[in-house]
Amino acid sequence: MNTSPAQIRPAAKARPAPGRRAYNFNAGPSMMPLSVMEQTREALVDFAGLGAGVVEISHRSAEFLALVEESQSLMRELLAVPANYRILMAHGGGQLQMSMVPFNLIAYRPARRALYIDSGLFASRAADIATRYGYVHVPGHSRDADYDRVPAFDPGWLDPEASYLYITSNNTVMGTRWQTYPDTGALPLVADMTSDILSRRLDISQFGLIFAGAQKNVAPAGLAVVIVREDLLGHALPTTPRILNYAELGRDPLSMANTPSTLSLYMMCLMLRWVKAEGGVDEMERRAERRSRLLYDLIDASGGFYRGYVQPAHRSTMNVTFALPDADRLERFLAEADQAGMYALRGHGSRGGVRASIYNAMDFAGVELLADFMREFQRRNG
Ligand SMILES: *Cc1c(COP(=O)(O)O)cnc(C)c1O
Numbered sequence: 282m283n284t285s286p287a288q289i290r291p292a293a294k295a296r297p298a299p300g301r302r303a304y305n306f307n308a309g310p311s312m313m314p315l316s317v318m319e320q321t322r323e324a325l326v327d328f329a330g331l332g333a334g335v336v337e338i339s340h341r342s343a344e345f346l347a348l349v350e351e352s353q354s355l356m357r358e359l360l361a362v363p364a365n366y367r368i369l370m371a372h373g374g375g376q377l378q379m380s381m382v383p384f385n386l387i388a389y390r391p392a393r394r395a396l397y398i399d400s401g402l403f404a405s406r407a408a409d410i411a412t413r414y415g416y417v418h419v420p421g422h423s424r425d426a427d428y429d430r431v432p433a434f435d436p437g438w439l440d441p442e443a444s445y446l447y448i449t450s451n452n453t454v455m456g457t458r459w460q461t462y463p464d465t466g467a468l469p470l471v472a473d474m475t476s477d478i479l480s481r482r483l484d485i486s487q488f489g490l491i492f493a494g495a496q497k498n499v500a501p502a503g504l505a506v507v508i509v510r511e512d513l514l515g516h517a518l519p520t521t522p523r524i525l526n527y528a529e530l531g532r533d534p535l536s537m538a539n540t541p542s543t544l545s546l547y548m549m550c551l552m553l554r555w556v557k558a559e560g561g562v563d564e565m566e567r568r569a570e571r572r573s574r575l576l577y578d579l580i581d582a583s584g585g586f587y588r589g590y591v592q593p594a595h596r597s598t599m600n601v602t603f604a605l606p607d608a609d610r611l612e613r614f615l616a617e618a619d620q621a622g623m624y625a626l627r628g629h630g631s632r633g634g635v636r637a638s639i640y641n642a643m644d645f646a647g648v649e650l651l652a653d654f655m656r657e658f659q660r661r662n663g
Pocket of ligand 1: 309373374375376377403449451452453473474475476494495496502503
């Protein structure tokens with residue numbers, strides 16, 4: 282099929298009124314709070330009255346270091362990170378962590394074997410990437426169920442000679458999540474939390490390491506947050522590049538092995554302040570449940586017009602995925618939603634259908650607008 286630029290971006294498109302923002306349902310990068318965007322606009326020109334923008338000043342300046350320090354302590358407070366865990370800021374978003382985890386941890390035990398649970402696209406990609414660095418075993422997967430669930434934990438997975446067990450906390454493409462995390466005992470549990478960090482309460486002590494690419498709940502793209510138990514540092518493969526070595530990142534208390542992405546770090550600090558001011562992770566979790574429940578209840582009450590892709594017990598509170606009866610109605614749904622100021626609802630290419638990504642910055646009003654639109658669309662097209 283021929284795809285003309287006009288098809289990719291329709292020219293005649295209703296824009297939200299000046300000063301009004303669209304509700305952006307993109308899976309990532311994603312919507313950020315308006316106050317964060319506005320503060321960033323100011324800081325780009327003049328940061329803290331310095332007469333220079335936040336992307337122009339030294340990352341070693343007192344003003345910038347204070348900001349990174351504040352982010353570290355806010356992150357520690359918001360997620361109740363115990364003292365024996367380090368909080369690191371890494372380059373390269375979520376997927377570079379899929380290399381950094383094995384670089385740094387696969388040699389934690391001499392067998393150089395790691396266990397990966399395949400619950401979707403990013404989970405299977407992580408397992409593929411890790412095969413370059415050691416032995417990968419996949420004891421559990423939900424491939425045969427077309428990833429409509431996460432696998433049920435089986436204590437038989439726990440291999441005492443493995444270096445770690447890797448899971449993907451929230452499966453962004455499918456719209457599933459681990460409602461509770463496996464108890465892996467002495468085996469370090471590693472979790473990709475790119476699409477649900479700061480949206481649910483965690484007991485960090487259950488994990489050896491968690492990481493999150495920033496662009497869904499934390500900051501613009503390009504940055505990753507890593508929270509790692511101190512005793513797991515220092516086992517990196519000898520070929521690990523310096524900038525990709527957690528121990529090197531942890532050597533500098535502010536995690537600056539080189540010049541970091543200063544704009545992303547600045548916006549991360551604003552975002553963490555926002556989360557705290559809004560009531561912290563407890564409140565983010567409560568809102569995420571309320572937002573997602575509104576959509577799931579509507580899907581369940583639609584008499585099969587909207588069909589959720591995933592098993593109800595495995596539903597994500599961040600990514601709500603569903604299908605329409607046919608391709609024609611799907612295309613009309615997406616086009617009309619876009620016209621009404623709800624952007625980027627198209628599902629991932631591997632899944633099709635609709636995906637409403639409703640991260641921390643999505644107001645309840647945005648989800649209500651979508652729910653009203655869905656009811657009205659079904660009334661006209663059901
Ligand atoms: C978005 C996402 C990623 C990809 O992150 P990049 O920053 O694009 O590399 C990885 N894992 C999960 C679970 C994601 O949702």
